[in-house]
Amino acid sequence: MARWRPTRRQVLTHGATAAGALAVGSAATLAVSDWAAEGAMAPGPPPGALLDDASRINPTAVRGVLYAAPAPDDTARVVGPLLRRITAGDDPALAVAGVRHSMGGQSMLAGGWVLDTRPMNQISLDSASRVVRVGAGATWRDLIPVLNAAGFSPKVMQSNHDFSVGGSLSVNCHGWHTDHPPIAATVRGLRLLTAAGEVVSCGPTENTELFGLVLGGYGLFGVILEADLDVWPNARYVPHFDSVPALDYVEEFTRLVLAPDSTAEMAYGRLSVDPRSFLEEAVIVRFTPEADTVGAVLPLAAPDASSLQRAVFRNSAGSSLGKMLRWTLEREAAPWLAGPISRNSIQNEPAAVFADHSAETSDILHEYFLPHATLAKFITAAREIIQRSGQELLNVTVRDVRRDTRSALAYAREDVFGLVMNFRQERTAEADARMRTLTRELIEAVLEVNGTYYLPYRLHATREQVRRAYPGWDAAMAAKSRMDPLPVFRNALFDAYA
Ligand SMILES: Cc1cc2nc3c(=O)[nH]c(=O)nc-3n(C[C@H](O)[C@H](O)[C@H](O)COP(=O)(O)OP(=O)(O)OC[C@H]3O[C@@H](n4cnc5c(N)ncnc54)[C@H](O)[C@@H]3O)c2cc1C
Structure with missing residues (x-):
């Protein structure tokens, strides 16, 4: 990636430096920032400091946490000596972490080092070229x-809006923007710190093999330092709501959102978890832009941590009545309550609005990707499997994800619908074992209809299921052995499946 010097440049450096860096969950570890200059290891925390991720059932004893610097090149200088020590066999391997919202240790390594990238948060927008x-x-x-x-x-x-850009690129996230592939398609280039300690550029026409491996590569091919991302005009959107039978989702979504005359720019579906219509009814919500607001500077609503929204959602946990009430509100009341809202205000929402803070239970996500032709078949199978399992399904949304031609480990190998399922489980080993059984059954069902599943959540798939779901897995791991033979970069996903 050529060094880029925008003419109309706006540089904003945000202040998540030392203070932000120290606020890292339960880590009893301290920043290591100046030892690199001396070429020596910091005294370091006692081994066994505990980190966890968004699952809150994954406490992991790590060797310690190393913090990125605000500037990417300074981060490369800070991390370089540790990479050399790992290569020399003097230190354990390194896992790269963003906000640690993955749920299976993808951002952690038992006994290893963790690089907390959050302080590396500079932003520079080139409006003329529409790239940040x-x-x-x-x-x-x-x-x-x-x-x-x-x-x-x-x-x-x-x-x-909680996730880091590095974590988003490394899982190759998707949203509910209509007619878009996952985020990989929006990357013009990125700079990466490799296992050899070199800073290299890659992009659609430069180091393309590495580019495809890094996007959706779960931190196994290097540390993403910075990325150039396409941006999209903001606009005020008008919401539209339609209730449809879940098994007709594809036809109805095609008619409402994908039709040639549709102007919808964002859309999602929600399936009922109300016991009276479990996975049988759906609501499709689509947003169309008001033409005269496209590209305008619009007020940005403050992140909405609405206590009402949260109360309705959390009170449906553990309660059939709560789920019935929520579905009635989502289907009947939401269309009356919702009004025009800007694209940015919609996206500026924290996950905390709905998060489970209870000491006994945790929300666990799954996601399954289905070709259009087999979505209804999978919904029918999932309905039977989930009801038989007795596990509590709190929420299901449906996302339109277009074919991804960039990531070596693509999950959208054709146009697909993603079914995001939010389960609530107890924070015990027994409950996790029951969730493992359910997950393996759902993965089997999705594989039977040519679908696949998403990797940032619990590591419950078998090694064989990972390879069937990701036919490029073994080739990606062979590339990993070639590029990082030791390996220097490891995490729980790698240890479980490589
Ligand atoms: C409530 C909730 C809602 C979600 N909604 C969506 C959704 O709508 N769409 C979707 O696609 N996903 C969704 N996810 C999944 C989410 O996108 C991923 O878990 C994402 O990785 C989170 O970003 P993070 O900063 O927490 O990454 P982390 O969990 O910290 O890291 C994830 C992976 O990225 C790697 N990584 C992080 N930073 C770097 C870096 N700088 N260089 C190299 N590797 C790096 C890590 O090693 C790890 O393997 C959701 C998750 C939660 C908990």
Whole structure:
């Protein structure tokens, strides 16, 4: 990636430096920032410091946490000595972490080092070229206000703003932007710190093999330092709601959203978890832009941590009545309550709005990707499997994800619908074992109809299921052995399946 010097440049460096870096969950470890200059290891925390991820059932004793610097080149200088020590066999391997919202240890390594990238959060927008250069530790929460002030918006991101750009690229996230592949398609180039300690550029026409491996590569091919991402005009959107039978989802979505005259730019579906219509009814919500607001600088609504929204969602946990009430509100009341809202305001929402904070239970996500032709078959199979399992399904949304031609480990190998399922489980080993059984059954059902599943969640698939779901898995691991033979970069996903 050529060094890029925008003419109309807006540089904003956000202040998540030392203070932010120290606020890292339960890590009893301290930043290591100046030992690199001396070429020596920091005294370091006692081995056994515990980190966890968004699952809250994954406490992992790590060797310690190393913090990125705000500038990517400084991060490369900070991390370089550790990479040399790992290569020399003097230190354990390194896992790369963003916000640790993955749920199976993808951002952690038992006994290993963890690089917390969050301080590396500089942002520089080139409005004329419609591209933003973002430090990999920046979150969408950091980025959205910067883009909003110039009339732009992220082109593809998840449904919430909490995630780091590096973590989003490394899982190759998708959102609910209509007619878009996952985020890989929006990357013009990136800079990567390799296992050999070199900073290399890659992009659609440069180091293309490495580019495809890094996007959706779960931190196994190097540390993404920064990326150049396409941006999209912000606009005020008008919401539209339609209730449809779940088994007719594809036909109805095609008619409402994919028709040639449709102007919808964002759309998602929700399936009923109300016991009276479990996975039988759906609502499709689509957003169309008001033409005179496209590209305008619009007010950005503050992140909505609405206590009402949260109360309705959390009170449906563990309660059939709560689920019936929520479905009635989602289907009947939401169309009356919702009004025009900007694209950025929709995306500027924290995952915390709905998160489970209870000491006894955790919300666990699954996602299954289906070709259009087999979505209804999978919904029918999943309905039977989930009801038989007795596990509690709290929420299901449906996303339109277009074919991905960039990632070596692509999950959207054709146009697919993603079914995001949010289960609630107890935080015990027994409950996790029951969830493993359910997950393997759902993966079997999705594989039977030519679908696949998403890798950032619990590592419950068998080694064989991973290879059937990702036919490129073994080739990607062979490339890993060639590029990082030791390996220097490891995490729980690699240890489980490589
Ligand atoms: C509530 C919730 C909602 C979600 N919604 C969506 C959604 O709508 N769409 C979707 O696609 N996904 C969704 N996800 C999944 C989410 O996109 C991933 O878990 C994502 O990785 C989270 O980003 P993070 O910063 O927490 O990454 P982490 O969990 O910290 O890391 C994830 C992976 O990225 C690697 N990584 C992180 N930073 C770097 C870097 N700089 N260089 C190299 N590797 C790196 C890590 O090693 C790890 O393997 C959701 C997750 C949750 C918990």
